[in-house]
Amino acid sequence: MRIMHVVLTPRHSGAEMLAATLAEVHTSTQFGVVGVMGINPCEDAFGPVWAKLKEQGVWCASPDRLLGRVGRLHFIRSMLRDFLPDVIVAHSVIPAAYARLALKFTTSAVPVVTVMHAATNDDYAGGLLRLSERILKRDAAAVVTVTETAANNYRLRCGVPRRLLTIPNGTDLDRFAFDENARRRLRAEFEVDEGVSVVLQVGRLSPVKNQAASVLALKDMLRAGLSVELWLAGLTEDPSYGDALKRLVEQHGLSGKVRFLGSRPDVAALLCAADVYVMPSEREAHSVAMIEALANGVPIVASTIPVFEFALRFPGVVTVDPASHRDYAASITKVLSAAHGRHQRDLTQYSIAHVARRYAALFDEVTSRTRFGADTAREGVT
Template sequence: MRIMHVVLTPRHSGAEMLAATLAEVHMTAQVGVAGVMGINPCELAFRPVWSKLEEKGVWCASPARLLGRLGRLRYIRATLRDFRPDVIVAHSVIPAAYARVAIKLTASAIPVVTVMHAATNDDYAGGLLRLSERILKRDAAAVVTVTETAANNYRLRCGAPRRLLTIPNGTELDRFAFDEHARDRLRAEFKIDDDVTVVLQVGRLSPVKNQAASVLALKDMLRTGQSAELWLAGLTEDPSYSDALKRLVEQHHLAGKVRFLGSRPDVAALLSAADVYVMPSEREAHSVAMIEALASGVPIVASTIPVFEFATRFAGVVTVDPASHRDYAASIIELLTKAKIRHQRDLSAYSIARVAERYAALFGDVTSREGVA
């Protein structure tokens, strides 16, 4: 079986990392030949991931420059012609629309599986997107959501597709297990003493990720006499928000206490180096970043949004409303007073191997239904 994953921009973000990981796992398990196509150019910080995929035999392609709508369609058609997939997996709404239009233009019978990733769990809340999906939904062999809430919202917005199922996200659990050597190496690189608490947040710089709450919580932690730093790792999705965060840091005299790390390929090492992980998000889907943090065993403070309820079943996880930065800071301090320990958590349900098996079964089913060899 030849499996082509289509993403909008190859970058360090949940949908793109899931596509890359599934492609690698399916190649390694000899489920089939896997490829990943970006509609936009690959971001510089993501190129090490791209190179690793290619070393594993994954077929990778993205244009050298940004393309217009017609250019995107031509590029997708040419790439599909070169790769000759048996199934296309389109991650998120824009790749899903482009992939299905490209297939219609070539009068091809290649099945398209759409995977929904929006943090709102309501991918088609917008009127134009909803209209396009109602037109194109019959061209999707299946629609996959990462939460049941997203599945219910899809039915509400767009009606019933040919097939709708929920497959929660997963990750490479062993990759994110605590590594003491990585911890020592990274803290030495950043010149962090053992008595300094490292608070880590991973996620694109965007209001929905709410990094501002973490900055204010750090201010309150320092006022109580804590020795701490905040590390913010993630690509800049919203430059104006990034600028506002830096102004907030300056306003509260936190220069030297907040590090903007940008997009990082070494999230596993960052998690090992951290003493507490925070996720004050206003919205999330089934967060891959949360699963990675759980796998590392690090203590976690997250917002009280429904999608994080699953995480509270595990040791060392608390939720708090980050709107009160004092309560948020107090929750972090309370976790740390119980000692900087790593927690053992059974995350087998979120193993990427298990997730990949479910996707492989779906691909086999849709290709057999469409009569693809």
């Protein structure tokens, strides 16, 4: 089977990392020939991931420059002709719309699986997107959501598609397991003494990720006499918010205590170096970053949003409303003082192998349905 994943921009973000990891697994298990196509150019920080995929035999393609709407359609159409997929997996609403539109300019009847990733769990809340989905819905062989909330919202906004199912995200659990050597190496590289506690937050710099709450909590912890620093890893999605964060850091005299690490390919090592992982997000889908942190065993302090409730089943996870930075700081401090080290967590259901098997079963289903439809059409069956 030839499987084509389509993402908007190859970068360190949940949807893109899921596509890349699924491509790795399905290639290594010889389930099929796999490709990953970006509609926008690959971000430099994602280059190592892109290169690794190619080394493992994954077909990768993205344009050299940003394209307009018509240019995107031409590019996708050209790549589909080169790769000749049996199934297209479009991650998020924009790739889903472009992939289905591009197919209309070909003679192929390739099934398209749309995967919804919006942090709001309400991908089609916008009127224009909702209208486009209602028009294109019949061209989707299946719609996958990462939470049941997102599935319910899809039905509410767009009606019932041909196939709708929920497949929670997963990750390579072994890749994110705790490694003492990685911890020592990275802390030495950053010149962080073992007596200093590292608070890590991973996520794009955006108001929805709420890094400002972590900065304010750090201020409170330092005032209480803790030896601690904050690492913020993630691409800058909102430059104005990134600038505001840096001003907030300077305003409170925290410049030597906050590290803006940018987009990083070594999140697994960052998790090993950290003493606590924080997620004060205002909204999330089924966060891949949360699963990575759970796999590492690091203590976690997260916001009290419903999507994080699943994590409370595991040891070493605390939720708090970060709107009160004092309560947020107190929760982080309590976790640090507990000094439990790493926690053992059974995440089998969130392993990428398990998730990949569920996607493989879906791909078999939709391609079989397409083949049956073609056969019956040839036989004149109605």
